[in-house]
Amino acid sequence: MDESLSFESFLRGAGQAAAKAMEDHGRGEYDEFALHGGVAVERLAKAALIKKNPVFLVEMRNGPSDMLLHFGGHLKLEPEKVRTVGAHEAIRRLRRVAVLPSNPQLDLLIELRNGTAHTSVGDQAKALLPTLA
Template identity: 65%
Template sequence: MDGSLSFESFYTGAKKAAHRAMVEHGRREYDDFALFAGVAIEKLAKAVLMSKNPTYLAEMRNGNSDMLLYFGGDLQMDMKKVRTIGAKDAIARLRRLGVLQADPDLDTLIEMRNGAAHASSGGREAMEMISPFARTIEKLLDHLDEKLGTFWGRWATAVRAAVNWHVDQVSRDLQLRVEHSRHAFDDRFEGLQEGVKQEALRSQNPLTSSLRARPMTAKRNGVPYIMTTGGNCPACTGPTILGFELARRTGEKATYVLDAFSCVICDFRAQGPEEMVAVRNLVFSGVTPTSPAWDEPDEIETA
């Protein structure tokens, strides 16, 4: 049988596509994410079927048994004529075998991959497809007795976050963004001399230097806004900028609440009350290797 139809080929292809899917999800390119996620699931599903019996990959079209005989090892064929089942059939067969269970979200993801459904740019449904994707990969790996960390490599932490239903969706999405920012930052220094990355982290940024000396007051959409420096970024440990939005006025006193958190080095950003809570929880939980101690103020007052 051709090497491209081996277990190793399907497994390696699934791993490569899965990593690419995580990159696209971090970039918020959800159509591309769905494409690569679907490819990863299809290839890993075929790896599972191959591990059980190569004939399970045979596509039976119009009652023709040639594919069945080929995958059974008793018929030679031109590789140009060899056809395997697609993602939907592979998933259906694994459900019949009890490896996978019915999952409408997985079906939606495969439809997005095939173009039958479309992921709108920035759409919440598309963003949340990360969970059925990670969940399905985990089930298939468990059946193969393959370790999650070996398959996912540096994406393992992000994937565990994607299937962690003990935290809310905002927190899961935020941790995924932290992981993506960290990997994107590390990739910028791949192949460079040791110490270059640390030097970049130590370099002085004009804006943070200015804000460290004195917070800046400006207007955003006509509303007063204060910017000042924060602690270390949870993704790269670089310096951060905090944004405080006017919440209320009482006489001469104005109260500003923390509304934005951004890194000047790796460009990790979080904004809005829900994400501020998620950033705080992420830092306090210690789930990221670079988690600093959270000592940012929730609000500030001016007279």
């Protein structure tokens, strides 16, 4: 598996996105805060999943079993062909294996992140700074 799918890479990416989110919040850019905060949470969730078992990152909805074989260490794929689960599914899996408790505010942050990618969410994310932290 390539380095971009390592625990360290996901953790580093989570830290970088969280730093951007904090800067966004400080400037009052709450759409950007939701976007970067959601990315931070998603990457942190993926770091936790890969630490438990790399196959936990497999996106199960699309196509053949190539991703399962890749994450299981039995098939080498080009990095641009590798797909992982999204934020919602990563969080759901962490909850299913009792790593992460239910948290409606965290779910809201992810919803706002997804909304920001398609439209503006306004100031709704302003109060979610403690959730990100």
